[in-house]
Amino acid sequence: MKRIGVLTSGGDSPGMNAAVRAVVRKAIYHNIEVYGIYHGYQGLIEGEIKKLELGSVGDIIHRGGTMLYSARCLEFKTEEGQLKGIEQMKKFGIEGLVVIGGDGSYRGAEALTKRGFPCVGVPGTIDNDIPGTDFTIGFDTALNTVIDAIDKIRDTATSHERTYLIEVMGRNAGDIALWAGLAGGAETIVVPEYDYNMEDITSKLKRGHERGKKHSIIIVAEGVGSAVDFSRKIEEMTGFETRVTVLGHVQRGGSPTAADRVLASRLGAYAVELLLKGKGGRAVGIEQNQLVDYDIIEALAKPHNIDKKMYTLSSELSI
Numbered sequence: 123m124k125r126i127g128v129l130t131s132g133g134d135s136p137g138m139n140a141a142v143r144a145v146v147r148k149a150i151y152h153n154i155e156v157y158g159i160y161h162g163y164q165g166l167i168e169g170e171i172k173k174l175e176l177g178s179v180g181d182i183i184h185r186g187g188t189m190l191y192s193a194r195c196l197e198f199k200t201e202e203g204q205l206k207g208i209e210q211m212k213k214f215g216i217e218g219l220v221v222i223g224g225d226g227s228y229r230g231a232e233a234l235t236k237r238g239f240p241c242v243g244v245p246g247t248i249d250n251d252i253p254g255t256d257f258t259i260g261f262d263t264a265l266n267t268v269i270d271a272i273d274k275i276r277d278t279a280t281s282h283e284r285t286y287l288i289e290v291m292g293r294n295a296g297d298i299a300l301w302a303g304l305a306g307g308a309e310t311i312v313v314p315e316y317d318y319n320m321e322d323i324t325s326k327l328k329r330g331h332e333r334g335k336k337h338s339i340i341i342v343a344e345g346v347g348s349a350v351d352f353s354r355k356i357e358e359m360t361g362f363e364t365r366v367t368v369l370g371h372v373q374r375g376g377s378p379t380a381a382d383r384v385l386a387s388r389l390g391a392y393a394v395e396l397l398l399k400g401k402g403g404r405a406v407g408i409e410q411n412q413l414v415d416y417d418i419i420e421a422l423a424k425p426h427n428i429d430k431k432m433y434t435l436s437s438e439l440s441i
C-alpha cells in the first residue's frame with residue numbers, strides 16, 4: 123500500500139484530531155502518502171480530498187472537534203453512494219481508508235469492506251458505545267466535562283437545598299451517566315441498560331432529606347428520556363423542589379484530556395499498522411490497555427455492555 127485516506131464521520135468527539143495526526147504521521151513515517159477526506163462520507167462522494175503533509179496536522183493534538191470536519195450523509199447508505207466513494211478513492215490512488223467515528227460511521231466502513239475496499243475503523247465518539255474496545259476516543263474528555271458541571275451544580279444545590287437532575291449524553295448507552303455519576307457522587311444514576319423504579323428513587327431522596335442531606339444529584343442518561351419529565355414526577359411524588367440541567371453539546375467539545383490524546387495516538391497509529399500489513403475490514407480498540415482489532419462486521423454485531431459491577435457499586439455508595 124502506497125497511499126491511504128483518512129476521514130472523520132458522524133458525531134465529533136474530542137481527540138479525533140489527535141487520531142488524525144497519528145494516522146498521518148505514522149503513515150508518513152513508513153513512507154506512505156495520506157490523503158485527508160473532508161466532511162466524512164459526503165466529502166468522499168464529492169471528492170473533497172487533499173494530500174496531508176507532516177505540517178498539515180501540526181498544532182492540532184490539543185484541539186477539540188476535527189480538522190477534517192464531519193458530516194452525516196444519507197446517500198452513503200445506498201449502493202450508488204458507496205460506489206461513488208470507491209470511485210473517488212480510485213481516482214486519487216487511495217488503496218486503504220481509516221474511518222474515525224461512531225457506530226454509524228463503522229457501518230459505512232463495513233459497507234466499503236464488503237465491496238472489497240480495505241477499511242479500518244477507529245472508535246471516535248463520546249458515547250463509549252462501540253463494541254470491541256473498553257474506551258472510545260472522546261469519552262474521557264466528555265466525562266471530565268460532566269464532572270466539572272456536576273461539581274459546580276453541587277455547590278448551588280447545597281446552597282439552595284435542592285434536588286438537581288442532570289441530563290447527560292450517550293445516545294442509547296449509559297456509560298457517561300454511570301462514570302460521571304460514580305465520579306461525581308450522584309445519589310441516583312438512571313441508565314437505559316437497567317430498569318429503574320420511581321418509588322426507589324424517591325424513597326432514597328426522602329431518606330437523604332430526613333438525615334439532613336442538603337442536596338441530591340440525579341444523573342439521567344439521555345437514552346432513558348427527558349430529565350424534565352423525571353423532575354416533574356419527582357416533584358409530584360416528594361414535594362421537593364427540583365432543578366434540571368441538560369448539558370447538551372458542551373459535552374462534545376473542549377481540549378481532549380491526556381488519556382484521550384494518548385488513546386487516539388495509539389489507535390490511529392495502530393490502524394495504519396493494520397493497513398500496512400494488508401489487513402482491511404478491522405475495527406481497532408483497547409482492552410485491558412492492550413491494542414486489539416476485530417473483524418469490523420463481527421465487532422458491530424457484538425453488544426456493548428455497561429459495567430454491571432460499577433453500576434451496583436454506585437448504588438452501594440449512595441445509600
Ligand code: ADP
Pocket residue numbers: 131132133134163164193194195196197198199200223224225226227228229230231233247
Ligand atoms: P456516528 O458515526 O457518530 O454513529 P451516524 O450514525 O450519523 O454517526 O453515522 C455517520 C455516517 O455514517 C452517516 O451519515 C452515513 O453516511 C454513514 N452510515 C451510517 N450507517 C450506514 C450504513 N448502514 N451503511 C453505510 N453508511 C452508513
